[in-house]
Amino acid sequence: MFLQLLISGLSFGSLYALIALAMVIIYKTSEVPNFSQGEMAMISTFVAYTLLGASGQSFTISFIGALIFAAILGVFLEFVFLRRAKDPNILSLILITLGFEMILYGFAGWKWGADQRDLPFPVSDFDIINLGPAVLSYLNIATLLITLILMFILFVFFKYSKVGIAMKATQQNAMAARINGIRTNRILSITWALSSLIGAVAGILLAPIATLDPNLMLDPLLKGFASAVLGGMTSLVGAALGGYILGIIENLFGGYVSIEFKSVVAFMIIVLVLCFKPSGLFARHYVRRV
Amino acid sequence: MPFLEVKNIETLYGLIYALRGVSLTVEKGTITAILGNNGAGKSTILKTAMGLIEDQPDKGTIEFMGKRIDGMHPELIVRMGISYVPEGREVFEELSVRENLLMGAYIRRERAPIKKDLDQIYGYFPVLKEREDQWAGTLSGGEQQMLAIGRALMNRPKLLFLDEPSLGLSPILVKEIFDIIRTVNEGGVTILLVEQNAWMALKIAHFGLILENGRFVMKGKSEELMEDKDVQEFYMGVRLEESAKGYRRWKRKKRWR
Ligand SMILES: Nc1ncnc2c1ncn2[C@@H]1O[C@H](COP(=O)(O)OP(=O)(O)O)[C@@H](O)[C@H]1O
Ligand SMILES: [Mg+2]
Numbered sequence: 352m353f354l355q356l357l358i359s360g361l362s363f364g365s366l367y368a369l370i371a372l373a374m375v376i377i378y379k380t381s382e383v384p385n386f387s388q389g390e391m392a393m394i395s396t397f398v399a400y401t402l403l404g405a406s407g408q409s410f411t412i413s414f415i416g417a418l419i420f421a422a423i424l425g426v427f428l429e430f431v432f433l434r435r436a437k438d439p440n441i442l443s444l445i446l447i448t449l450g451f452e453m454i455l456y457g458f459a460g461w462k463w464g465a466d467q468r469d470l471p472f473p474v475s476d477f478d479i480i481n482l483g484p485a486v487l488s489y490l491n492i493a494t495l496l497i498t499l500i501l502m503f504i505l506f507v508f509f510k511y512s513k514v515g516i517a518m519k520a521t522q523q524n525a526m527a528a529r530i531n532g533i534r535t536n537r538i539l540s541i542t543w544a545l546s547s548l549i550g551a552v553a554g555i556l557l558a559p560i561a562t563l564d565p566n567l568m569l570d571p572l573l574k575g576f577a578s579a580v581l582g583g584m585t586s587l588v589g590a591a592l593g594g595y596i597l598g599i600i601e602n603l604f605g606g607y608v609s610i611e612f613k614s615v616v617a618f619m620i621i622v623l624v625l626c627f628k629p630s631g632l633f634a635r636h637y638v639r640r641v
Numbered sequence: 642m643p644f645l646e647v648k649n650i651e652t653l654y655g656l657i658y659a660l661r662g663v664s665l666t667v668e669k670g671t672i673t674a675i676l677g678n679n680g681a682g683k684s685t686i687l688k689t690a691m692g693l694i695e696d697q698p699d700k701g702t703i704e705f706m707g708k709r710i711d712g713m714h715p716e717l718i719v720r721m722g723i724s725y726v727p728e729g730r731e732v733f734e735e736l737s738v739r740e741n742l743l744m745g746a747y748i749r750r751e752r753a754p755i756k757k758d759l760d761q762i763y764g765y766f767p768v769l770k771e772r773e774d775q776w777a778g779t780l781s782g783g784e785q786q787m788l789a790i791g792r793a794l795m796n797r798p799k800l801l802f803l804d805e806p807s808l809g810l811s812p813i814l815v816k817e818i819f820d821i822i823r824t825v826n827e828g829g830v831t832i833l834l835v836e837q838n839a840w841m842a843l844k845i846a847h848f849g850l851i852l853e854n855g856r857f858v859m860k861g862k863s864e865e866l867m868e869d870k871d872v873q874e875f876y877m878g879v880r881l882e883e884s885a886k887g888y889r890r891w892k893r894k895k896r897w898r
Contacts, residue, residue: 513747520733520744527731530691531792532719532748 355485356606357599362491363574364598365498369553370568370575371582371590372505376546379522379585380539381433383444389572390455391428391547392554393565395421397463399555400470400563410473417555418548425547426540434539459565470558494556501552502591509587518542570614574601577617581624583631592633642707644669644831645690645800650701650711652682652689659685660698661855667800672822672832674842674863676876677852683835684728686852687802691725692718705800720748724798728805728835730789734778738769741777741788745795755795762791765821783814790821800831807838819845839876843867851876 370388377385399417402408408416432447433439476490509515521528521538528535553575554568561567578597582589597617605613624631643666652660659682667673675683689698692715703711710718715725724745733741742762746755763770766787772780777788786806793801803822807815815838823845826832836842843849843863851859851866859866867873 513743516736516740516744517747520736520740523733523735524731526693527727527733528744529715530693530719530725530727531744532716532796533744534716 352484352606353603354483356602358482358485358487358491360599360602361595362494362598363602364578364595365494366553366557366571366594367574367578367597368591368594369498369501369549369556370571371578371594372502372587373546373550373553374575374579375582375584375587375590376542376549378579380518380542381429381444383433383441383448384576384579384584385546386445386448386572387428387452387455388448388546388550388575389568390452390459391421391424392550393568394455394459395424395547395551396470396554396558396563396567397459399551400463400468400558403471410471414555418551421547421551422544425543425545428547429539429543434536456565463565465564467562467564470555470563472555472559474559476559490559497552497556501549505549505587514538514541574598574617577621580621581631582633586631586633589631589633593631643667643704644706645833646702646704647686647690648702648704650686650689650698650703652685652694652697653699654694659855660689662701663852663855663857664701665850665857665860667831667833668848669831670826670829671847672826672834672845674834674836674839674846674849675852676836676839676842676849678876679837681852682855683852684804685855687725687727687804687833687835690718691715691723691802719796722797722799723802724793724796724800725802726789726793726804726806728808730782730785732777732780732785732788732792735776737774738777738780738788739773741792742769742795745792748796758795758797762794765824766791783810783818786810786814786818787821790818794825794830798830800833801825803832803834805835805837807836807841815841843877 374388395417398420399413402413402416428451474489474493476488478489479486517533518538521535525535578593579590582593601613601616604616645667647665649662649664650660677683688694690703692713698711749755768784806818819841834842843866846863849863849866850857
């Protein structure tokens with residue numbers, strides 16, 4: 352039982368990790384937790400669904416199409432709403448993302464209704480392999496693998512690509528970035544595109560286990576946010592680890608303690624972290640010399 | 642035609658004037674120093690020229706190699722060949738030393754020459770090579786200053802703005818950094834240097850200007866300024882052996898108004 356809980360915990364944890372990564376990438380650049388992250392992913396998942404169903408495209412094309420849509424949606428939100436904010440403070444920025452969240456939620460309800468739909472996913476949750484006493488579905492494997500691959504790509508991107516390093520530079524010191532010729536507005540757009548795209552991957556991987564309706568991401572967003580807080584909100588590695596940890600803790604709690612209160616674990620973790628280690632478990636900052 | 646020509650600029654922070662009609666020219670190949678006390682407006686001149694203060698200068702023009710640059714964004718000004726070492730270094734604290742230097746070459750494409758320039762910077766500042774993989778935020782103040790200068794040079798600038806490179810450094814480090822500045826200049830880079838340390842600045846500069854309350858009060862060749870009694874007293878800390886000092890001070894202050 353323990354092994355089984357661990358495995359499905361890791362699988363859910365992967366999705367939380369992706370959402371946490373998406374939020375942290377934006378938080379580091381725009382200094383706002385993006386509460387519309389979940390709905391952006393939900394809408395992108397619906398786009399994949401529409402491409403698959405109505406337009407009858409192949410899964411690969413629909414998947415790529417949804418990612419492209421997600422990227423454009425991210426750029427759109429940043430450019431049309433956030434960048435217009437004059438003398439933005441953190442509160443007004445949060446309100447903008449909440450407003451966008453409601454717009455997207457309302458739009459999804461209007462366009463696709465509250466029906467629960469199935470996103471036909473090429474990998475099944477019912478084909479399984481036995482792993483001693485536990486079982487691992489093909490979908491679990493796909494989720495774990497895709498997440499790891501995506502994280503690896505992100506790692507390489509931020510460590511070795513010029514744009515990735517410029518993105519970090521902009522996050523750390525926008526003025527210094529500009530005087531080195533970095534077009535910080537463009538970097539901002541790329542950041543939002545990248546983040547939205549990662550969220551969309553989470554949504555599409557989640558849809559076959561959950562059901563596709565406008566509420567798809569409500570709960571996962573909270574979990575992803577909790578993971579990001581757990582990881583320190585500014586650390587990518589922390590966000591990813593936070594996601595896995597939350598997924599495992601939550602599942603173990605659900606298995607051994609109380610299934611009804613499983614979802615409360617995320618809340619408890621946010622509260623505990625904020626009380627005892629507000630900088631998160633993994634925030635890695637050197638001590639500034641005075 | 643002067644290399645850099647600033648004509649009568651006025652810069653405001655909100656409603657408050659920081660520059661009240663500043664003009665200066667920088668000739669190609671020279672080091673020009675702007676001296677003045679804290680709050681005189683020295684940094685504001687560089688920031689304005691660099692396009693860092695939104696909607697400023699309010700009046701006046703700035704031309705670089707015959708082209709207007711006032712009102713342009715810093716991202717574009719850098720691409721014209723001006724690099725800027727800001728006051729307080731402003732390195733990317735959580736990037737490695739090497740990454741900081743590579744960001745300095747952000748606008749360049751060709752790899753081989755970038756590598757060559759990187760080695761040249763490491764030649765100027767061997768300590769940076771030693772600390773190549775360390776986060777810039779873990780460097781000492783002097784090392785960060787070297788890094789900020791190195792980063793600015795990685796862009797192969799024609800004109801280099803330096804804002805108080807001596808600030809907070811030990812005398813030995815200051816000398817080391819000023820020697821490098823001179824070497825860079827001899828390598829063909831024109832330099833506009835802002836300093837409170839008038840003595841060091843005038844020693845390496847060809848021309849000097851003295852700024853007070855957003856206006857230039859004196860301009861001249863460095864040697865002439867170094868000989869000037871007022872400059873000596875008010876900016877180089879040379880004490881005059883006079884008994885009625887208060888009176889003298891007042892009279893001297895008066896002279897250049
Ligand atoms: N961001 C700012 N907002 C408002 N006032 C400023 C700002 N920066 C500088 N000032 C004011 O402008 C004047 C000139 O500042 P500055 O150019 O930094 O002087 P310096 O570099 O010669 O010490 C000072 O009176 C300073 O208080
Ligand atoms: Mg200054």
